[in-house]
Amino acid sequence: MLARLTALSLVFAFCGSAQTTLRQAAAQRALPIGAAADADEYGQANKLNIPAYATTLSTQFSMLEPENAMKWDVTQPGQNTFNFEPADKLVAFAQANHMVVRGHNLCWHSQLPAWLGPYAQTATPAQMSTVLQNHINTVVGHFQGQVFAWDVVNEPFNDPATGVLPDLRNSIWYNQPGIGQSGTGYIEQALRWAHAADPNALLFINDYNLEAPGAKFNALYAMVKDFVSRGVPINGVGFEMHLTLGSYPSSTGLAQNIQALYALGLQVHITEMDVRLQVDSNGNASAADLQSQAAQYQRIMTVCLQNPGCTAFQVWGVSDGNSWIPGSFPGFGAALPFDVNYQPKPAFNSLISAMQTVTPTLNSANIVNAANYKGGSVAPGELVTIFGANFGPPSLAGAQLDSNGRVASTLSGTQVLFDGTPAPLIYSLAGQVSAVVPYEVAGKTQTVVQYVYNNVQSNTVTVPVVPAVPGIFSQNSLGTGPGSMLNPDNTLNTAQNPIAAGSYVQIFATGAGTIAGGAVDGAPAPGAGAQTLTVTATVNGVNAPILYAGPAPGEVNGVLQVDLTIPSGTPSGPQAVVVLVNGVASQGGVTVAVK
């Protein structure tokens, strides 16, 4: 049941400390929180050897992104001469500190090595295509399995936008001379090459000034909508979020853009947030501006937490002393949550506050059968999984028994209420919790569900109640393939350990509705029993005699056990099994291995 927990949950482990860190607070939101980081690229002293830098990076963040070390001018300083040493140091640091790595970037008009500009002057588009493909293959291949998301193409759009699609800026990759593709073709090609080099990496297009509705966002949206419609490999869009107090996106507009991309199935990462302030000759900003800055950080984090499409939050530098701002905007600085001495600023506190107070969002569509992940309704005693309630335990909390020996309905600060009744909790983790629908909903047509963590309540949603909605547990925890089934000798039924026709197999499911004679929420089934409703089953489409159908002895009430005889004549191999409760069928695609 737990297989759907993301690997990212591994980065959310942390040891407690006096002051809550950004990393600890974000772990309770299932939100990777990152910083742009440097090692010794450009021959500078390795910043990772600065104790305060390294400590701030590893304790305050669960993600890092090389600010420059993976860019062309560092990784391919000479044609076909690659240098990954600085980036490897950053990746090693991340791995040592259980952090994930965002890669940045594979295709950009800026920070190109000295050889590439002159080369592009005389190269043909075919030659440029070879150069770009070779770079992407080599770089993504080198970091395969170490970078969970890439900014594949960086800042491709005109700024300011012209409003004429595709509205792409001139560049050696697009049209000067380009790689032989028209319109957004070079971006599509870069995405396809990146996907081929690491099929598991998430692929993003990253740009600035996408955070508000307008012509630039429209150009981006038109491109990614086309890409999604044609199956071009793309997973999300990076909103850089470089702000100043005078200009920043409205919460409504930012949410609107996140939701528009989410509707396409795309994620949004806040990739490079900073809020530059006017500073004095010592680099200090006014107290008032620092408070205004804090309000902007809180606001952007709040919108991110309120929108499931926003799946990562990153600032562009570890501290004010490592920010690009002073060098690029004379008279400005103090842009990040930590000051030049790595001390938290008001912006740090406002990020923590947002992460500890923004109410988690409950979506009824994310309340699904724990065995087959189908939603839309619930049944009494059904084990359900609720995704997306993004405020919960930073690491997986397994079921606890209360003083009555029942599965507890409060787990690491979480509760799931059905019409106000706390449900037994099978496990809980920020963003994914599994509960047993209380039998009290029996006979109702709907139930009001609410999620609570550390006394912070989600919105409520109303879910239809049905007598039964069966799902069979499968070995892959995805609700497909070989079922979680036992042979008569209690060994797992597998292709290597099949069952003969005529013998019986023990199937485990949930969503079969009420138990004859009643059942106590969260209590272990005392022994053999029976369901109130009629249970039947088929194997390979043939009715299978039921030997037992009732609560699984010793398991929490709600787990259905069905012992059925494999009909004689059933062919050998994986055969489809369906359990029906009052004629309502479980999901297809679950099999039993027959000799």
Ligand code: G3I
């Ligand atoms: O210090 C070295 C110098 O020793 C060396 O000789 C020289 C060779 O080019 O490089 C110098 O390093 C500079 C580096 O920042 C470290 O400070 C580079 O010149 C300079 O180009 C580089 O600027 C980076 C900038 O991108 C380039 O456009 C910034 O660090 C970096 O923060 C910034 O990041 C970009 C993102 O990649 C994309 N989004 C916008 C963001 C801000 O521009």
